[in-house]
Amino acid sequence: MAVIDLANPTRFLKLVERVLPWLALATAVTLAIGLQQSLAAPDDYQQGATVKIMFIHVPNAWLAMFVWGVMSLSALGTLVWRHPLADVSAQAAAPLGAAFTFLALVTGSLWGRPMWGTYWEWDARMTSVLVLFVMYLGLIALWRAVEDPARAARAAAILTLVGAINLPIIKFSVDWWNTLHQPASVLRAGGPALDNAFLIPLLTMGVAFSLLFVTLHLAAMRNEILRRRIRSLRMMQAAQGAA
Amino acid sequence: MSALAALLRRDIRVALRVGGGALIGMLFFLTVVVLMPFALGPDLALLRRLGPAILWLGAMLASLLTLDRLFLADSEDGSLDLLVMSRTPLELTCATKAVAHWLTAGVPLIVITPALGLLLNLDLLATAAVALTLIAGTPALTFTGMIGAALAVTLHRGGLLLAVIVVPLSIPVLIFGVAASTAAITGPLSFGTPFSILCALSLASFVIGPFAAAACLRQRMD
Amino acid sequence: MRGGREVFCGLDFAVSAGTALAVTGRNGAGKTSLLRLIAGLLPAADGKVVLHGGEGELTLAEQAHYLGHRDALKPALTVMENLLFFRDFPGGTMSDPETALNAVGLNAIAHLPAAYLSAGQRRRLSIARLLVLRRPLWLLDEPTAALDAAGQTAFAGLMAHHLAEGGLIVAATHGPLGIPATTLHIGPAIEAVP
């Protein structure tokens, strides 16, 4: 029932209207707690105070991939079920994903400078995130290139799915490329066994950023629905205005 | 004057709105630069040495890629007829279109150059040098490329033909652009000489480009 | 000449102020080529087109409006933005864009992107281009194509007004124009194989 209800954009708008303030509040509270925890977290014995960058870097990097997942699901919705909200969701998610990927890159770069002495290293992980960023931008360019959102949606959905299949391959090949060229990578973020002192603030920040994404995504979807509504109203106005 | 302002305004608006391609060139530039380490290997010392050349190649290819729509779009929708029948001299019209194109396609390339310089491990001075040479050199790319764009309209064929026509014309710009940036980074030659030549090339193209393009458009047969 | 082929030759005609010339002929007879030739968009193999009594320093093309098959609209720009470009760029005596849009009945949707317009509305916007900038000679290629009956009547009124002000019209057409006009029939090209 719930899913069918949501299929109607008007009902969806009403739901968003109701849920959004609470989501925003939850985001703000979690973010405040997370920030407080991050500030209170001790320095790492190896990385010193720079470990604090991890608390914002890792959630962004995680979201960078998660958002592509959301877009892939939406793409399936567009192609298979032709769900009216699926392409709205995909379109609204793309700029958010690009922003999170950008932040992951920038914070990673600012973390790398004091740790490795360089802002950028063509390390396998960073390189794949950069490729992901380029793919996000390409997707946004595709959305922008076509005036009619319904037509753009199908093209973008296909590209998103192809990207989803390709991303692991890209990651894999970049790993290979990197080990071929540059054995014994010295770059290791954090460590496998993360102390609770770091793990708890990290998880809190992870939750906070996820909530932030959900909030922004719903708000952006609402804007997109309104924009499309305006578009169709204007088309009607054009048809009537000639009389 | 207001006629040219109207043309400038229109071209910039069309480029920036949905369906315009102002940012595609920037994205292409980024893609080319990201591609290079995969081919050359992630060796930072090597990338630093090749950095200016990579950035210049990327910028050149990106500006080429966006150039083919310069007159072709107007030709397809019939507004080129209007431009030709205008009381504004066709040379000025061409120059204005080139300026609009440079503002929407060339300037973004220069804006992201610092970020790309970071990826190629260029230091601040080197990045600044490349950006400066791009500011001086990309107008030359646009104004010589315009000739090719006008020819492409004459022959009803854009894309690769345009690249084949324009690339040889742009070789001097590439040579002196890279020479000036390398001179600024490593020496031993002075930065001033190649940079002056680059500026001279740009200035010359301001004169030659519009006249040649206008001549091509006048020759156009339908 | 089109594609190296002689399209027509031995054509000699005159249009005087306040009159219209309807160019007829079957498809491929060269109606469009004739209009483009007058507009200076095609070179004439031989002979010339002269406008007497216009503004002396300007070429014929600079005193003519050419309304071709393609409507020269940018879909990303609004109706008004398109029209303002048509007014500001080509050069001539400008007039009020609102009035021009009113005359073709597009004033209600001036703020919409041209991409939303139907074929007939795009045609109307092209016609508004003739009104927003005053040039004595109108070269019209199938001007009433895509217009509905009401639109055709309205356009005939606009053409009559233009003629009354001393303008000239050369129109390539299949159907009736709705205004008194001399007819020039272009026959099949003379098969002059050298």
Add this chain to the structure above:
Amino acid sequence: MFGPYATFIVGSYAVVAGVIGALIVWVAWDHRRQTATLRELEASGVTRRSARGKTAAP
């Protein structure tokens, strides 16, 4: 406060705050603009569904 790396830490937090802030402002501004336009359209008499008569364009 954060030792020798203060610039990098503060810098990265500032960048994140800046970009996220810009996203929030953009979404809010976009919402305000779209609702305003929608209201304007509805005020000018264009309504959804109801007026979907066949006022066929020429």
